Amino acid sequence: MTSPDGSRQGRAGTRALPEDLDRDLMAVGLEQDPTAFRRLFADLAPRLKFFLIKGGMIESAAEDVLQETMMKVWRKAGLFDSSKASASTWVYTIARNVRIDRLRKENRPEPDPEDPCYVSEAPETGEQAVSRKQDRERIQKAMALLPPEQMTIIKMSFFDEKSHGEIAETLDIPLGTVKSRIRLAFGKIRAELEVL
């Protein structure tokens, strides 16, 4: 639900539902809707900034990355496909790529589905094809079951722009422990996703 001035209403707190974000991003893509963009911006920009600053970026650099990311969100929204990713995931990958470009002055090597050598997945059976919403809920449940020491490392790798070596130094644990905790965490998440 949105009020005439375009802000969200009817919910306590400021957190938007994933479905709201998806809908707004699609409205930006299909109709260049500036009101939907303002809502997306209000939901995402303060979180993106938090993660950029926490990752060790100075204020002015974070402002540049935020600007470039949100410009790309506006320009590329037409490519967003809500059956493939949620809006927050899509925006995360854009912010990440902007950060990598700045850091290394290079394009991140990525597979390209148009490539004749690309191997597509076998078509999903009805059982496997669950909705994005169910997927999100299942992943969230599985993540909630991770022990704190595994979750800490996963959050540090996503948001602190730290290599596994740097995480090991920061936490004062061996590199092998960082790697094994990541492997354990994903092993557990995959196992949970199979039974949920």
Add this chain to the structure above:
Amino acid sequence: MSIRHHIGDDTLMAYVNGTLAESLSVVVATHLAICPKCRKSAELMEDMAGLLLMETETASLSAAEEAMAETIPVGVLQEDRILDRPKKTQGYSNTGVPMPLADRMPAALDDIPWRTLIPGISHYPLPRTGSSKEKGTLRLLKIAPGKTMPEHSHTGQELTLILRGSYIDDLGRFQAGDLADLDSDTLHQPVADTAEDCICLIATNAPLKFSGFFSRLLQPVFGI
């Protein structure tokens, strides 16, 4: 192609969040192009990042940042909007290998100007585009049937993607599409085990360490 050896979750996670060295990222991206299973894992990791992003705290925005919400929609020209995925016009594989690798190859896999290292083993170093302060190497390696790579371990990480043929080492048999994700503590000595040359893409983020005396003499030859 049935792939049995996949990217380790720790390596894939570093690729997903952008902290993996460029040389290693090229090997990961090339494997992802042919491995739906690993692509699914990468998607799971991105989904998690998206969920965690919405759970983070918020930072307060400066006035200039607040203004972006208004200025971006009016400031970006309609013609600058991207409505289709950019199509690559060239480079689509007559090289016979997936794009992330094909982009860095001087010629098709059949026409690589191999340089002999020792009899039966030749290589071709590939250019890297990223910042030069990153250590690490990216190259193609060709092992003739029955030949053995000198036994070595690594000071850092080594990723090997088999492009053609196969090899066997202590960790098992690696065939086309398989990826060996080796840490610094692993000592291995691959042997090409079919009648075909074994061609691999190898990236390291630190020099190899050869363990035998004669092998150590090779260190300058391998030059890595």
